Amino acid sequence: MSIIGATTGELLSRLERGELTSVELTTAYLDRIAQQDDRVSAFLTVNTAEALQQAADVDRRRQAKQPVGLLAGIPVAIKDVLCTKGLKTTCASRMLANFIPPYDAHVITQLRNADAVLIGKTNMDEFAMGSTTETSAFKITRNPWDLDRTPGGSSGGSAAAVAAGMSPLALGTDTGGSIRQPAGFCSVVGMKPTYGRVSRFGMVAYGSSLDQIGPFANDVNGAALLAQVIAGHDGRDSTSVNAPVPAYSQTVNQPLAGLRVGIAKEHFVEGLNPEVEQTLRTALQVYKSLGAEIKEVSLPHTSYGVAVYYLIAPSEASSNLARYDGVHYGHRAEQFSNMIDMYATSRGEGFGSEVKRRIMLGTYALSAGYYDAYYLKALKVRRLIRQDYDKAFEQIDVLASPASPNPPSKVGEYSANPLAMYLEDIYTIGANLAGLPGISVPAGFTEAGLPVGLQLLAAPFEEEKLLRAARMYELATKWQGQRAAL
Numbered sequence: 001m002s003i004i005g006a007t008t009g010e011l012l013s014r015l016e017r018g019e020l021t022s023v024e025l026t027t028a029y030l031d032r033i034a035q036q037d038d039r040v041s042a043f044l045t046v047n048t049a050e051a052l053q054q055a056a057d058v059d060r061r062r063q064a065k066q067p068v069g070l071l072a073g074i075p076v077a078i079k080d081v082l083c084t085k086g087l088k089t090t091c092a093s094r095m096l097a098n099f100i101p102p103y104d105a106h107v108i109t110q111l112r113n114a115d116a117v118l119i120g121k122t123n124m125d126e127f128a129m130g131s132t133t134e135t136s137a138f139k140i141t142r143n144p145w146d147l148d149r150t151p152g153g154s155s156g157g158s159a160a161a162v163a164a165g166m167s168p169l170a171l172g173t174d175t176g177g178s179i180r181q182p183a184g185f186c187s188v189v190g191m192k193p194t195y196g197r198v199s200r201f202g203m204v205a206y207g208s209s210l211d212q213i214g215p216f217a218n219d220v221n222g223a224a225l226l227a228q229v230i231a232g233h234d235g236r237d238s239t240s241v242n243a244p245v246p247a248y249s250q251t252v253n254q255p256l257a258g259l260r261v262g263i264a265k266e267h268f269v270e271g272l273n274p275e276v277e278q279t280l281r282t283a284l285q286v287y288k289s290l291g292a293e294i295k296e297v298s299l300p301h302t303s304y305g306v307a308v309y310y311l312i313a314p315s316e317a318s319s320n321l322a323r324y325d326g327v328h329y330g331h332r333a334e335q336f337s338n339m340i341d342m343y344a345t346s347r348g349e350g351f352g353s354e355v356k357r358r359i360m361l362g363t364y365a366l367s368a369g370y371y372d373a374y375y376l377k378a379l380k381v382r383r384l385i386r387q388d389y390d391k392a393f394e395q396i397d398v399l400a401s402p403a404s405p406n407p408p409s410k411v412g413e414y415s416a417n418p419l420a421m422y423l424e425d426i427y428t429i430g431a432n433l434a435g436l437p438g439i440s441v442p443a444g445f446t447e448a449g450l451p452v453g454l455q456l457l458a459a460p461f462e463e464e465k466l467l468r469a470a471r472m473y474e475l476a477t478k479w480q481g482q483r484a485a486l
């Protein structure tokens, strides 16, 4: 059976049985990148030498019957927003084009401890701001299912890498949907854990109260395993929660009896593509046939979500990105007339237009006189949104919705209309505002062959339930294992 497209579980058992070495496996993925990435452009950096070294090291230890970690010898692609010691971390920005971190993000340490192979760094929207991976300063990533379309974003490179068979696993980050939406658009699995479940230490911050790191995989079990490896307490992130990490990879295959699947009546609104809606309805039928109960719930503040998110996320971003001034961090202009001009010119040259738009929006929302009207108001509505979910999860186990109201956009479709792009985040941002875990699983294709994702959300720290519910669906449908014909 071929290496490319195999699930993480299959690869691990072949490695364990000695049918395959990690060097062979890593070489197969590196070859695939060499063959396909000219067209897909998922990677910013391919970590060839170190990856092969890590693979050889795992092989040696495995052959010597020494203990190895949970992901021993398995390649993982890393979104370029996560700091990797000695390996360029650009956030797809000119601002950090030459930044080589002196330390690893917590999740990278966890990957190294699990003996994973760090295969490369993936493209993204600049500083994770966007939904298409088009705001990258370096390249536009293409959707492997249709190269004229975007893979979604901001973790589009990671999603496309897994969809194109260039890595079995990848890490992304999700501030407003950046794991779940590209997972849906690329027909792979992507999960955003509960806020606090995974340490953000070493993730370049976008909206600190919303950001979480999570897995991409070509099946739910792979996502469960990678989530288990990266989750857990870390004293270097004060919001990291000190609670034991369940063995997601072990419980994921246990089906849930008496599962209550919710749908929100506010989610069936104008602007929801009919084929996407039909996919959701079909998915609900699948759950019904598995014995689940389908329940309608209400999330009355849904329509405020986009506005609240696009006040809070840019406000936090304007503060987080203040450090890129050419002195503390980042690109410094070569020509300037005085100190203030040096800051302004450095920032002007280093940031792209979407990032500048967010910084200006956020600075405005936080400024004296507008703070109460915009930022503070948004925080209050955020609380109401959280309460809507709390109430809903008293009656249901998981909430089902599309990951995105429309199929993947054409490259360039939103370039003149950022607001239209922001509105597409309606189904994903709620989980970030409320801190909930969410997953997107492949749910089929439109007539034109474009992937559609099913999103499931759960109450805080219910990742186990979420993964089990997603796995039940995956096993009952035929979407897992379908690969883009590149």
Ligand code: GLN
Pocket: 128, 129, 130, 131, 153, 154, 173, 174, 175, 176, 177, 178, 179, 206, 313, 425
């Ligand atoms: N599309 C959203 C935004 O542009 C979400 C991005 C993200 O989750 N990083 O902000």
